[in-house]
Amino acid sequence: MSGRHDTAAGIARVYRGSFVHSTRDAALEILNDFVLGVDKSGKITFIEEGKNVDRLAQEQGFNTADVENLGPGEFFMPGMVDTHIHASQYTYMGTALDLPLLQWLNTYTFPVESRYRDLKFARDVYTKVVKRTLRNGTTTACYFATIHTDASLLLGQIADDLGQRALVGKVCMDINPMVPQYKELLDESKDETLRFIRELLQKKYPRVKPVVTPRFAVSCSSSLLDALGEIARSSGLHIQSHISENKEEVELVKQLFPDCLSYTDVYLKHGLLTDKTVMAHGCHLTDEELKIFHKNGASISHCPSSNISDAMMLLRCCLLGADVAGGYSASILDAVRRAIDTSKVLTIEHPQLRPLTFEEVFWLATLGGSEALSLDDRIGNFEVGKDFDALRVNVSVPGGPLDVFPEDVLKVIVEKFLNLGDDRNIVEVYVAGRKVVPFSGKE
Ligand SMILES: O=c1[nH]c(=O)c2nc[nH]c2[nH]1
Ligand SMILES: [Zn+2]
Numbered sequence: 001m002s003g004r005h006d007t008a009a010g011i012a013r014v015y016r017g018s019f020v021h022s023t024r025d026a027a028l029e030i031l032n033d034f035v036l037g038v039d040k041s042g043k044i045t046f047i048e049e050g051k052n053v054d055r056l057a058q059e060q061g062f063n064t065a066d067v068e069n070l071g072p073g074e075f076f077m078p079g080m081v082d083t084h085i086h087a088s089q090y091t092y093m094g095t096a097l098d099l100p101l102l103q104w105l106n107t108y109t110f111p112v113e114s115r116y117r118d119l120k121f122a123r124d125v126y127t128k129v130v131k132r133t134l135r136n137g138t139t140t141a142c143y144f145a146t147i148h149t150d151a152s153l154l155l156g157q158i159a160d161d162l163g164q165r166a167l168v169g170k171v172c173m174d175i176n177p178m179v180p181q182y183k184e185l186l187d188e189s190k191d192e193t194l195r196f197i198r199e200l201l202q203k204k205y206p207r208v209k210p211v212v213t214p215r216f217a218v219s220c221s222s223s224l225l226d227a228l229g230e231i232a233r234s235s236g237l238h239i240q241s242h243i244s245e246n247k248e249e250v251e252l253v254k255q256l257f258p259d260c261l262s263y264t265d266v267y268l269k270h271g272l273l274t275d276k277t278v279m280a281h282g283c284h285l286t287d288e289e290l291k292i293f294h295k296n297g298a299s300i301s302h303c304p305s306s307n308i309s310d311a312m313m314l315l316r317c318c319l320l321g322a323d324v325a326g327g328y329s330a331s332i333l334d335a336v337r338r339a340i341d342t343s344k345v346l347t348i349e350h351p352q353l354r355p356l357t358f359e360e361v362f363w364l365a366t367l368g369g370s371e372a373l374s375l376d377d378r379i380g381n382f383e384v385g386k387d388f389d390a391l392r393v394n395v396s397v398p399g400g401p402l403d404v405f406p407e408d409v410l411k412v413i414v415e416k417f418l419n420l421g422d423d424r425n426i427v428e429v430y431v432a433g434r435k436v437v438p439f440s441g442k443e
Contacts, residue, residue: 011062012040012433016050017070020077020414021381022367027359030410031382035067036076038388042433047382073396073404075414077362078381079139079165079389079431080332081369084240084280084301084321086144087155088113088171090129093325101246102218104326110179113146113171122151126158129330131439133164133322135423136331139389139431140165142240142278142301142321142373144213147171147184149192153199160205163436165389167373169213169240170196174224183219190227197235207432209237216242217253217266229271238276238373241267243300244289245281264289273298276374280321281306299372303327304338319372320364336361336418358415392428393417400424 015038019031033050037060046056057064070076089109096108116122126145133141141159143166145152152170159166172193176183184192193212200210212232214220220228232239244250244263253263260266264285267273275297282300285293293300301319306326320335321327327335336358343356370380379389395404395413402420404413417425429437 010040011037011045011060012042013038014053014056014062014067015070015076016053016067018075018410019047019382020075020362020410022078022363023381023383027357027363028411028414030414032410036382036388037062038433040433042387042431044382044384044386044388046384070392071394073413074392074394074427075410076382076390076392077414078366079379079391079429080137080365081140081142081319081373081375081380082133082138082322082332082335083142083278083299083319083369083372084144084303085129085133085138085141085324085330086326087126087129087141087324088116088144088146088151089325090125090132090330091325093330094328096325097328101249101326102252106178109325110176110182114179114182116146116148116151119151119154122148122154123158126151126155127162129324130155130158130162130164130166132330134162134429134437135426136333137391137423137426137429138164138322138330138332139391139429139436140369140373140375140379142167142169142211142238144169144171144215144240147173147182147189147192149196149199152196153203156200156203156205156208156210160203160208162439163431163434165207165375165379165431167209167211167238167240168200169211171213171215172224172228173215173219174221175219186221186224186227189224190231193228193231197231197237211238211240212272213239214241214272216249217257217263218249222257222270225266225270225272232274232276233271236276238278239272239274240278240280241272243267243279243282244284247284250284262286262289262292264292268292268296278319278372280323301372302339303335304342305329305335319369320361331422332365333418333421336365339364340419358418362414362418387432388430389432390430391426392430393421393425394427395421395425397424397427 016035036047037045156168172189197210277298280301301321303321303323306323367380370376
C-alpha cells in the first residue's frame with residue numbers, strides 16, 4: 001500500500017521499519033520496510049515503501065539522517081481501543097470476582113464508587129488507571145466514572161494531561177434500593193449530566209469528550225432514561241450503558257419495564273440506541289434484539305474477562321472491553337486472549353462455528369474498536385490523514401515474556417505478541433503523534 005498527502009503542518013517525525021495494521025479489506029496487513037511520516041499536528045502524512053525514502057525526503061522536506069529506524073524485533077501497530085472500562089473500579093481490580101452481577105454491585109461496587117466525592121482519592125485512582133492502561137497500549141478508552149460530576153471532570157483532565165484519548169461518562173442512576181446512599185435524585189442526575197457535559201466541553205480538550213452514561217436500566221427510572229435520551233439527541237454525543245449481562249438482571253428489567261418488548265426495546269424506546277451507542281456485555285441478547293442493534297448502528301462491547309461466568313459470546317460482531325473491575329485486567333491484550341479462548345469453547349457446543357483468529361482479534365482491538373466509537377475517521381489504523389496513535393512494540397526486550405527465532409516471520413511475531421506479550425514489549429506509545437509512554441516524569 002502507499003499514500004501521502006501534502007500538509008501545511010510540516011513533518012515532525014519519520015519512522016522506517018515494519019508496520020502492521022487492519023484495513024477495510026484485511027484484518028491484518030503486514031508492511032515490511034515501510035516509511036511513515038507524522039506531521040506537527042500528529043497526523044500521518046505518508047506511508048510508503050522504504051525504497052522511496054529519498055524521493056519522500058525531497059518532496060516532504062525532511063532529512064533522511066533524521067529518519068528513525070526501528071530496531072530488530074520492533075514494529076509499529078495502531079494503539080488499542082478499550083470500548084468499556086470502569087476507571088472508578090480500578091482499586092479492586094483482580095479481586096472481588098466471586099459474586100454474580102447484582103450482588104457484586106451491592107457488595108463491592110457501590111460502596112467503592114461512593115468514595116469518589118473525595119477528589120483526592122479520585123485523583124490518585126484515576127491517575128493510576130490512566131497510566132496503567134496507557135502503559136498497556138490503550139490509546140483510547142471509553143470510561144465509566146461515578147455519579148460525582150467533579151470527580152468525573154477530573155478523570156477527563158487526567159486523561160488529557162497524560163495524553164490518552166478518552167470518552168468519559170459521569171454515571172447516572174436514580175434507583176438503588178440496596179445501597180441508597182449511592183444514587184441521585186432525578187433532577188439532580190439530569191442537571192449534573194448537563195453540567196458535566198458543559199464543563200468538559202468548555203475545557204476544549206482535543207481528545208477527551210463526554211459520553212452520556214445511564215448505568216443500566218435496573219438503576220434508572222423511565223423518566224431519567226427519557227431525559228438522557230433527549231440530552232444525547234440534542235448534544236449529538238455518544239451513549240454508553242450495560243445490557244443483558246446476566247439472566248437475573250434481564251428478568252428484573254422485564255419486571256421493571258413491562259411495556260417494553262425486550263431489554264433492547266427499553267433503550268430503543270428511550271432514545272438511547274443510536275449509531276453512537278456502545279452497550280457493554282449483551283450476553284443474553286436474542287437474535288431479534290441483535291437485529292435491532294444492527295438496524296440502529298449500535299455497538300456491543302464484549303468483555304470476555306468479566307463475562308465468562310454469565311455467557312460466552314460469539315463476538316465477530318462485537319468489540320472488546322476490559323470491563324475493569326468485573327474484568328480482572330486493564331490490558332486489552334488479556335481481553336484479546338480471553339476472546340479467543342471463549343470462542344474456542346463455543347465451538348465445542350456449536351461445531352458449525354469457527355474460533356476467532358488472531359487477525360480478527362487484532363482488528364477488534366484496533367480498527368474495530370475505533371469503528372464502535374465512531375472514531376474510525378481519526379484513528380484505528382495507519383491511513384494517511386489519521387492521527388498517529390501507535391504502539392512501538394519490541395518483542396526482543398531483555399527479560400521480556402516471549403522468545404523469537406530466526407524463522408519467525410513478522411506475522412508469527414505479531415501473533416506471539418498478541419498471545420504472549422505485555423507492557424514490557426510496548427516500549428513507546430503515541431497518541432496523535434505525542435509520545436505518552438514512557439512518561440515524561442512530570443506526571
Ligand atoms: O460489569 C458491570 N459493571 C458495572 O459496574 C455495572 N453496572 C451495571 N451493570 C454492570 N456491569
Ligand atoms: Zn461495565
